[in-house]
Amino acid sequence: xxxxxxxxxxxxxxxxxxxxxxxxxxxxxxxIGAAFDITPASLSHHFAVLKQADLVRTERxxxxxxxxxxxxxxxxxxxMVLDLFPPHSPKGGKR
Amino acid sequence: xxxxxxxxxxxxxxxxxxxxxxxxxxxxxxxIGAAFDITPASLSHHFAVLKQADLVRTERxxxxxxxxxxxxxxxxxxxMVLDLFPPHSPKGGKR
DNA sequence: TAGATATTTAGACAACTTTCTAAATATCGC
DNA sequence: GCGATATTTAGAAAGTTGTCTAAATATCTA
Numbered sequence: 001x002x003x004x005x006x007x008x009x010x011x012x013x014x015x016x017x018x019x020x021x022x023x024x025x026x027x028x029x030x031x032i033g034a035a036f037d038i039t040p041a042s043l044s045h046h047f048a049v050l051k052q053a054d055l056v057r058t059e060r061x062x063x064x065x066x067x068x069x070x071x072x073x074x075x076x077x078x079x080m081v082l083d084l085f086p087p088h089s090p091k092g093g094k095r
Numbered sequence: 096x097x098x099x100x101x102x103x104x105x106x107x108x109x110x111x112x113x114x115x116x117x118x119x120x121x122x123x124x125x126x127i128g129a130a131f132d133i134t135p136a137s138l139s140h141h142f143a144v145l146k147q148a149d150l151v152r153t154e155r156x157x158x159x160x161x162x163x164x165x166x167x168x169x170x171x172x173x174x175m176v177l178d179l180f181p182p183h184s185p186k187g188g189k190r
Numbered sequence: 191t192a193g194a195t196a197t198t199t200a201g202a203c204a205a206c207t208t209t210c211t212a213a214a215t216a217t218c219g220c
Numbered sequence: 221g222c223g224a225t226a227t228t229t230a231g232a233a234a235g236t237t238g239t240c241t242a243a244a245t246a247t248c249t250a
Contacts, residue, residue: 004108010179011106012238013099019179029197042239044198049237063196063247074180081176084105084114085169107208124227137209139228144207158217158226 002053003080006073009053014038015046019055019069026068028061097148098175101168104148109133110141114150114164121163123156 009015014036021032033043047067050056055073059066104110109131116127128138142162145151150168154161 007102007106007111008237010176011102014238016102016179023179023181030195038238039240040197041199041241045238048198060197060246065197065246069180071180074177077176077180078173081105081172082169084111085164085166085172086118109208125225133208134210135227136211136229140208143228155216155227160216160227 005049005053006055006077006080009049009055012046012049015050018046018050018067022056022067022069026059026066028064028066030064032067100148101150101172101175104144104150107141107144110145113141113145113162117151117162117164121154121161123159123161125159127162 017036018032021027021035029040029043029047033040036043047056047058051058054070056067057070059068112131113127116122116130124135124138124142128135131138142151142153146153149165151162152165154163
């Protein structure tokens, strides 16, 4: 798990917005881009960063390339973040 | 809560290492810096970024300036991150 | 196969970051 | 108050990032 790639990917607001946009399900690059005032080329760059961090997965579907969240990473990421802070209630439990 | 400041602060490996170093308790700027091959001036810059994100607090103690984690932010940050991904098991439960 | 649509790659540029050295500020002990 | 120690501020250099335009690649439809 490339911690640095993940933190770096999350540092940009456009990329976080892309992730949010994908919460509803997979979308084509174009459909994602429709929400942003940015060129397709710039979008593509952000996708590359997200992909390198393995935060999104791609699948070509005919003419389109469809992006989806890699939500299996979620717990890892949460752990990564929590790991930066001292334990609250050391074992068993959240809450 | 300045989401952007927080994500930006976490994006740098030196700053994450500083946070880890503070897990054991408050330390002076110099004590923190002892672990890094970096000038005091550069360290100070990183402290400023962490402070701006409110991830650390400072207190002058005589000659020293003592840094400590603002761990009350921890849950907010975890939520911020998890918020980027779709809910796993919607209500009640973790695990 | 040709033209249209969707996306990425290449290359350039401005803005921001990380780092440095040098100088400024604050506090301590004498 | 002076000199020493601790930290920050200022200003500059090198590297990285986010954006753009132009061109390349892939797929669809006719």
